[in-house]
Amino acid sequence: MKPLTTEEIRAVIAAGKLRDNLFKATGVFCLALALIVIVALVADMVIKGSDRFTLDFFLNFASRRATQAGILSAWVGSLLVMLVTAMAAVPLGVAAGLYLEEYAKRNWLTNLIEINITNLAAVPSIVYGLLALGIFVYQFGLGQSILSAGLTLALLILPIIIVATREAIRAIPAMIREGSMAVGATRWQTCRYHIVPYAMPGILTGVIIGLARAIGETAPIITIGALTFIAFLPPAPLSTLGDGSTAGLFDWVMAPFTVMPIQIFNWTSRPDPAFEVNAAAAGFVLMAMVLSMNAVAIFLRYKMRKNIKW
Amino acid sequence: MFKQSKLVSAFALAGMALFGAQAAHAQVVKIDGSSTVYPITEAVAEDFQKAKKNAIKVTVGISGTGGGFKKFCRGEIDISNASRPITEKEMAACKEAGIQYIEMPVAFDALTVVINPKNAFLKQATVAEMKKLWEPSAQGTVTKWNQVNPAWPDAPVKLFGAGADSGTFEYFTEAMVGKAKSSRGDYTASEDDNVLVQGVSRDVNAIGYFGYAYYAENTSKLKALAIVNPKTGKAVEPSAANVENGTYAPLSRPIFIYVKADSLNKPEIKEFLEFYMKNGAKLTKEVKYVPLPASAYTGNLEHMNKKKLGTVFGGHNEIGITIEELMKREAKM
Numbered sequence: 001m002k003p004l005t006t007e008e009i010r011a012v013i014a015a016g017k018l019r020d021n022l023f024k025a026t027g028v029f030c031l032a033l034a035l036i037v038i039v040a041l042v043a044d045m046v047i048k049g050s051d052r053f054t055l056d057f058f059l060n061f062a063s064r065r066a067t068q069a070g071i072l073s074a075w076v077g078s079l080l081v082m083l084v085t086a087m088a089a090v091p092l093g094v095a096a097g098l099y100l101e102e103y104a105k106r107n108w109l110t111n112l113i114e115i116n117i118t119n120l121a122a123v124p125s126i127v128y129g130l131l132a133l134g135i136f137v138y139q140f141g142l143g144q145s146i147l148s149a150g151l152t153l154a155l156l157i158l159p160i161i162i163v164a165t166r167e168a169i170r171a172i173p174a175m176i177r178e179g180s181m182a183v184g185a186t187r188w189q190t191c192r193y194h195i196v197p198y199a200m201p202g203i204l205t206g207v208i209i210g211l212a213r214a215i216g217e218t219a220p221i222i223t224i225g226a227l228t229f230i231a232f233l234p235p236a237p238l239s240t241l242g243d244g245s246t247a248g249l250f251d252w253v254m255a256p257f258t259v260m261p262i263q264i265f266n267w268t269s270r271p272d273p274a275f276e277v278n279a280a281a282a283g284f285v286l287m288a289m290v291l292s293m294n295a296v297a298i299f300l301r302y303k304m305r306k307n308i309k310w
Numbered sequence: 311m312f313k314q315s316k317l318v319s320a321f322a323l324a325g326m327a328l329f330g331a332q333a334a335h336a337q338v339v340k341i342d343g344s345s346t347v348y349p350i351t352e353a354v355a356e357d358f359q360k361a362k363k364n365a366i367k368v369t370v371g372i373s374g375t376g377g378g379f380k381k382f383c384r385g386e387i388d389i390s391n392a393s394r395p396i397t398e399k400e401m402a403a404c405k406e407a408g409i410q411y412i413e414m415p416v417a418f419d420a421l422t423v424v425i426n427p428k429n430a431f432l433k434q435a436t437v438a439e440m441k442k443l444w445e446p447s448a449q450g451t452v453t454k455w456n457q458v459n460p461a462w463p464d465a466p467v468k469l470f471g472a473g474a475d476s477g478t479f480e481y482f483t484e485a486m487v488g489k490a491k492s493s494r495g496d497y498t499a500s501e502d503d504n505v506l507v508q509g510v511s512r513d514v515n516a517i518g519y520f521g522y523a524y525y526a527e528n529t530s531k532l533k534a535l536a537i538v539n540p541k542t543g544k545a546v547e548p549s550a551a552n553v554e555n556g557t558y559a560p561l562s563r564p565i566f567i568y569v570k571a572d573s574l575n576k577p578e579i580k581e582f583l584e585f586y587m588k589n590g591a592k593l594t595k596e597v598k599y600v601p602l603p604a605s606a607y608t609g610n611l612e613h614m615n616k617k618k619l620g621t622v623f624g625g626h627n628e629i630g631i632t633i634e635e636l637m638k639r640e641a642k643m
Contacts, residue, residue, distance in 0.1 A: 064353040166364055212493050222373075225342075225381075229352045229370035231359050256338075267374070269502045270349070271523040271598060 038265035042287060049281030057281060061231035062263065065275035069267075071282050073230045077146070077214055077257035078289070080234060084150020084253060085214050087159065090207055093158050094196075097165025097203075121159035128156045137224050146234060147253040152220050157210030164206020193261035199309055201301040208297035212290045218261040227258045228266050239265055260286045274296030312401055335577040342371035343378020343391030345368040346521060347565050350417055351391055351586075353593040358585045366578045368541060376400075379568075382489030383407050388573040392566045393419065393477035401643070410571035410643060413621045414583075415564040415636060416609040418600040420522040422480050422546045423535040423561070426514045431455070431462055434536040434545035437560070442488040443467065443517070449494035449638055455515070469497030470506045470518030481518055483486055485560040485629050507531065523598040537561055541630075558632040564602070571619055579616050580614070587611050609637045619643055 004012075062069025104110045132152035142148045170193060179188040194205075234255030235247035260282060267279035341351055348370065355368035365402050372380065375392045382390035383404040396404075396413070404411065423440070442448065442458050455462035471481040474491065484490040499504055504519040510516040511531035525534055525548070533587040536545040539559050540551055552558040567586075587610050591601035612618075620643035 063351075063356055064349065082460070225371065227369045228348065229355055229368070231356065232364060232367050269345075269504060269520075271503070271527040273527060278492045 018021065026261050041282065045280040045284040045287070048279075049277055049279075049284050051277055052281035053284075056279075058285075062258075062266075066272060066278055069275070069278055071260065071263055071270065071285065073143065073258050074260045074263035074282070075289075076233055077226075077230075078259045078286075080146050080252060081149045081153065081221075081259060082215055084147060084210055085153040086207070088151055088154035089157050089161055089210065092154070093161030093210075094165050094203055097162045097169065098111070098256075100162070100165050100194070102171040102187065102195060113122060117159050117162050118284065122186060124219075125156055126219040126223060127219050128152055129223030131155070132220060132223050143254065144227075145254045146257050148224050149221050149226065149257065149259070150253075152224055153214040154216060156217065156220065157214050160210040160213065161203075161206050165199065165274060166204050166210070168202025168206070169195055170222050171202065201304045201308075202246055204300050204304070205297050208293050212293050213261075215290060216261055216267060218259075221259055222262060225232075226262055227256055228262060229257050230256060260289070314336050316601065319473065331429065332589055337366050337576065338367045339389070339579055339582045340387040341389040341391060341567075342373050342381050343389075344375040344393040344477060344565070345372045346375075346390035346393035347416070347567065348372050349523065349568065349597040350565075350590070350594050350599055351389075351598050354586045354589060356581075357589060357593065358582055361585065362581075368582065374475065379403075381631075382411070382568060382570065383409050385409055385570070388570050388576075390568040392568055394480065394563075395566065396568060396622035396625065396628055398620050401621065401625055405643065410619050411621075412569045412574075412618060413572060413623075413641065414567050414569065414587075414613070414614055415602060415606060415633060416555045416586070416610075417565055417594045417602060418562050419552045419561040419565050420558055420600060421478060421485070421516065421519055422525040422548045423537060424510050424532040425535055426510060426512075426526055427531070427533045429533065432517075432535060433571075434538060436538040437486060437540055440537070440545055441488065443469075444471075444483070444493055445487045446492055446494055449496050452462045452494075465515050468509075468513045468516040469494075470500055470509045470516060470526055471497050472503075472506075472520060473499045473501040476501055478519070478521060481627070482561070484627060486511045488620065489576045490627065491497055494642050522553075522600065526598040550595075550600045556632050562600070564633060564636065565599075569614070571617060572613065574617070583614055584611065606633050606637055613641075 057070045058070075058075065059072055060068060061068040061072050062074075081248075100110065100114065117282060127176060129152060132148060132155065136148040136151055142151075152305045176194050176198065177190055180194050181187075186195070234252035234257065235241060237249045237252065239247050241247055262281050264282045264286065267275040267282065313623050339355075341355070351571055352370050356371050356641050359366065359368055369393075371378075375390075375394055377398040378387070378390040379396060380391060380403075381387050383400060383406075385407060390411075394434070396411075399520065423435065432516045439458050443452060452458060453466060458467075469510045471493070474493075479493070480490045483493045484571055487493060494502070498506070498509055498518075503524045507524055507528050508522050510518040520541050524531055537558070538545045539557055541559065542557070543556070546558045548561070553562045556562075567577070569583065574583075578611040587607040590607050593605065594601040618641050620641040622639035622641050624642060
């Protein structure tokens with residue numbers, strides 16, 4: 001083969017650079033497209049809903065008059081349902097992930113469980129709603145309550161949390177475990193003082209991604225019987241009730257409720273076009289809730305990573 | 311975990327400070343069912359709760375007429391919103407569970423056939439023409455306006471209609487085609503009527519149907535088609551007056567609430583119903599539905615006090631029944 005001349009080498013490099021730049025441009029274009037879509041959506045909601053961003057909108061209940069209708073019962077309902085979901089899904093999910101990674105023997109049964117968990121993440125949410133309607137609402141007699149809704153969504157995001165926990169644990173170098181065991185720590189102590197703390201940033205990310213998905217879910221919540229018009233809030237713990245008695249610490253979990261996506265859906269399907277403004281404003285609020293959850297996750301992850309010194 | 315428990319108590323504290331005074335173990339009136347009846351019941355619930363200063367609470371859900379009756383016959387709710395009379399199957403389910411009920415018509419819903427405002431050739435239509443356009447055998451064959459009526463132009467028809475699960479679809483097909491749920495399938499169907507409003511308002515050759523309220527809120531974008539009353543032979547436009555005097559037939563229908571008889575022993579339910587019948591006409595108008603004549607509301611209260619149990623329909627829907635006839639009839643469980 002004849003050696004290449006300087007000219008030819010330059011040409012090859014130039015062609016390579018051109019391809020490089022072409023790919024870069026394509027990448028930037030794709031990114032811009034995705035960004036433009038989300039910016040357009042948010043801007044559309046902000047512009048349409050701008051008339052409703054008042055304190056009253058957050059402190060008023062639903063109403064037939066668009067200008068007086070607010071999202072109080074919806075955002076309180078969404079927050080409380082998320083609280084129950086997190087309380088149920090996080091301990092279960094983290095413990096299950098920890099067991100599968102650190103304790104379970106590698107055999108056909110664990111393999112089967114693993115495959116099933118991955119598949120569960122792809123089950124349509126309405127199926128969870130139907131399951132929950134049968135089990136939580138009727139079998140366990142929990143009724144159409146915040147507790148039922150929270151547990152339903154907990155089931156829905158359990159696979160996400162388990163998978164995230166396992167990924168986070170797997171990223172910890174084996175030498176950490178070996179070092180801990182070498183100085184005489186039991187498996188439990190190794191998990192308690194090393195594995196879980198080091199995996200925490202990853203676990204948290206999974207938890208928040210799961211919760212962010214759950215907060216926008218409508219189908220399973222409608223299936224178990226969330227309401228559309230509800231102009232009162234669940235009883236606050238230890239508050240004085242109408243008949244003079246005091247509410248228990250956990251009375252609120254059995255209360256009827258509605259959530260943000262249901263409120264938004266109801267407003268978009270009403271005859272009066274004025275409600276579209278409310279729907280846009282509520283949509284923006286829901287989006288802000290999801291974004292701020294993601295922001296918290298990123299912040300916590302950043303803070304916790306700083307503390308890990310391997 | 312520790313962080314979360316802190317969060318819980320923070321929220322609880324905030325909650326108590328903000329809403330402590332409002333929270334109360336009040337009596338609750340539970341309502342569920344049709345999305346068509348929902349706007350009326352919601353308006354009543356809103357005003358009732360305000361009038362009672364939140365001492366009595368009302369919850370209203372939307373799970374469709376069928377879904378509402380399921381819950382009703384399981385005894386889970388006090389009142390069921392229904393855009394059609396109770397069916398035989400549902401009557402049997404209620405009977406088995408020992409649930410007795412009182413049927414109360416609360417308003418008219420006038421199904422409205424709408425066209426694009428730029429449509430110049432359509433002034434009115436007969437039931438026969440509507441049948442030609444919507445019957446199952448029209449699927450794929452009737453695609454031009456002149457196939458329905460030779461006087462109409464040779465232009466494509468664009469159809470918009472209710473989704474197959476709605477009571478609107480059931481009633482429209484029964485009234486126009488002659489058999490409930492019998493319709494061609496090649497049209498744009500949506501459960502969300504606003505989608506249909508958009509569709510018809512953007513296409514000159516479009517025709518669609520939905521509840522009167524959606525037309526009333528969008529009169530600038532749509533034109534309502536007058537339908538020829540088969541009894542009088544006169545074309546009648548949908549309007550509050552024509553619905554009330556019964557000339558807008560056969561597309562106007564009464565819509566109902568069903569009240570569990572046992573719930574009437576609770577004073578809060580009785581109070582709610584009294585409020586409903588007293589303010590029903592005013593609120594119905596406000597949410598763009600057509601109210602019943604005043605005698606129907608007082609009649610409902612009489613039926614409540616006399617405990618007139620059961621339905622006057624015997625498990626079947628009827629087309630073109632007048633409200634006076636309906637109130638007079640003997641009810642059966």
